[in-house]
Amino acid sequence: MSALRQLSLLFALYLLAVWVCGLLPFAFPASVLGMLLLLLLLLAGVVKPRQVERGADLLLQNMMLLFVPAGVSILEYFPLIRDKVPVLILIALVTLAVTLAATAFTVKAAAALLGKRREAKR
Amino acid sequence: MSAVTQSPLFGIALTVAAYSIGLWVNRRTGLSIANPNLIAIPLIILCLLLTGTPLADYQRGGEVINMLLGPATAALALSIYRQREVLRESFLPVLLGCLAGCCASVGSTLALCKVFGLDETITASLLPKSVTTPIAVELSAQRGGVAAITIVVVIFTGIAGAALAPGLLRLLGISDPMAQGVAIGTASHGIGTARALELGKVQGAMSGVAVGVAGIITVLLLTFL
Numbered sequence: 001m002s003a004l005r006q007l008s009l010l011f012a013l014y015l016l017a018v019w020v021c022g023l024l025p026f027a028f029p030a031s032v033l034g035m036l037l038l039l040l041l042l043l044a045g046v047v048k049p050r051q052v053e054r055g056a057d058l059l060l061q062n063m064m065l066l067f068v069p070a071g072v073s074i075l076e077y078f079p080l081i082r083d084k085v086p087v088l089i090l091i092a093l094v095t096l097a098v099t100l101a102a103t104a105f106t107v108k109a110a111a112a113l114l115g116k117r118r119e120a121k122r
Numbered sequence: 123m124s125a126v127t128q129s130p131l132f133g134i135a136l137t138v139a140a141y142s143i144g145l146w147v148n149r150r151t152g153l154s155i156a157n158p159n160l161i162a163i164p165l166i167i168l169c170l171l172l173t174g175t176p177l178a179d180y181q182r183g184g185e186v187i188n189m190l191l192g193p194a195t196a197a198l199a200l201s202i203y204r205q206r207e208v209l210r211e212s213f214l215p216v217l218l219g220c221l222a223g224c225c226a227s228v229g230s231t232l233a234l235c236k237v238f239g240l241d242e243t244i245t246a247s248l249l250p251k252s253v254t255t256p257i258a259v260e261l262s263a264q265r266g267g268v269a270a271i272t273i274v275v276v277i278f279t280g281i282a283g284a285a286l287a288p289g290l291l292r293l294l295g296i297s298d299p300m301a302q303g304v305a306i307g308t309a310s311h312g313i314g315t316a317r318a319l320e321l322g323k324v325q326g327a328m329s330g331v332a333v334g335v336a337g338i339i340t341v342l343l344l345t346f347l
Contacts, residue, residue, distance in 0.1 A: 007193075010193045010196060010197055011193050013193070013196055014192045014193040014196050017192075017196065018192070026345065026346075027264050027345070028264075028341075028345055029195075029257070029260030029261060029263075029264055029341065030192060030260075031191065031192040031193075031194075031195030031196055031256060031257075031260050032195065032257055032260060032337075032338075032341050034192065034193070034195065034196030034199075035195055035196045035197075035198050035199045035202075036199070036338070037196070037199075038196050038197070038199035038200070039199035039202055039203060042199060042200070042203040043203065043206070049200065049203065049204075052197075052200060053200060055197070056197035056199075056200040057197075057200075059190065059193060059194035059197045060194065060197050060198070060200070060201060063194050063255075063256065064141075064158055064159055064255075065137070065138070065141045065158075065187070066187055066188065066190050066191045066194055066256075067159055067191070067255050067256075067259070067273050068137045068140065068141055068159060068162050068163060068166065068184075068187070069133065069137055069180075069181060069183075069184025069185065069187050069188050070184075070188055070191075070259065070269045070270055070273055071159055071162075071163040071270060071273045071274065071277075072163055072166050072167060072170075072177070072180065072181075072184060072270075073177070073181070073184075073268075073269065073270040074163070074167075074270040074271065074273075074274055075167050075170070075177055076177055076270070077268050077270050077271055080243070080244070080268070080271070081244065081271060084238075084240065084244070087238045087240070088244075088248070088275065089278070090234075091231065091234045091235065091238070091248065092248075092251065092275060092278055092279050092282060093282060093286075094230065094234060095226075095227055095230045095231045095234065095251065095252070096252075096279055096282055096283055096286070096287075096309055096310065097286075097290055098226050098227070098230040099223050099226050099227040099230070099252055099305075099308060099309040100223075100283075100287055100290055100291065100294075100305045100306070100308075100309045101226075101290075101294055101305075102222045102223050102225070102226035102227075103219045103220065103222055103223030103226070103301075103304055103305040103308045103309065103332075104219070104291060104294060104296040104301045104302065104304070104305035105222075105294075105296075105301075106215075106218050106219045106221075106222035106223070107215045107216070107218070107219035107298070107300060107301040107304045107305065108296065108298055108301045110214055110215040110218045110219065111212070111215045111298065111300060111301070114214060114215065
């Protein structure tokens with residue numbers, strides 16, 4: 001299938017997710033629902049990777065370009081954060097360190113625990 | 123001039139041009155601090171301010187590009203699907219690690235926003251700061267945050283993670299490649315993953331898997347809590 005046809009398939013899938021999200025009793029991001037939907041279809045084998053990969057890669061490889069316009073809107077919102085920039089940087093750095101530590105130690109502990117259990121089974 | 127700037131093509135052309143410049147600088151220097159978005163966004167703002175072009179004119183085209191974000195996020199499913207073998211092999215450590223990391227990220231951000239007395243809009247914009255930009259933007263909007271603030275903070279987190287994570291992990295005594303990779307992916311998404319790939323193959327693959335898993339976990343955390 002051509003990249004364009006695959007793209008239209010992805011657009012249709014996303015619009016389907018938008019419609020389903022409107023029916024949900026709680027707020028849920030449509031794009032993430034679209035992602036989960038496509039992941040399920042791929043895992044179930046209903047959609048084959050080659051049926052979407054050319055269109056999907058076109059979007060994935062240029063993903064960062066798509067954020068530029070939303071980022072430019074910082075021009076409009078800068079007054080909102082002007083005097084909070086040092087605090088925001090501090091929060092970003094502290095939470096980064098906390099997240100790294102929490103993840104790394106948990107993975108290490110879980111891997112060690114599983115390793116022990118596997119050895120016990122032998 | 124306004125006939126030119128009010129055409130949606132103006133915003134599209136400016137975005138693509140500025141991003142190409144950013145990408146070129148990034149490839150020439152090979153530095154994660156020379157992030158294409160971090161170059162393109164100020165470049166466009168400078169252009170608009172210097173020519174006195176209203177932001178609204180630029181956004182006529184900007185919105186068209188922005189609309190593609192939804193399907194692009196859905197396409198992330200393919201990159202998660204491609205990592206399924208890695209994920210299957212070490213499912214539990216990755217899942218538990220990402221879960222702990224996401225809780226730590228959201229929890230510590232929430233606590234610090236309270237401590238510094240930040241308002242709800244800014245707090246909502248910061249909460250998804252560790253996850254990949256497309257998911258972060260959606261989660262921020264869903265809770266009443268500002269996409270622009272989220273994007274800047276997410277990119278900053280990615281660059282900081284790429285620069286500091288390897289040293290921080292060494293400081294913590296984490297030498298296990300899997301733990302390093304999952305931690306970098308959970309804390310600093312795709313930008314961190316690029317750095318994790320430089321540490322090693324295992325770190326890179328694990329970081330890539332963690333970006334997807336952490337994205338899904340954070341969506342569930344922020345939607346249902």
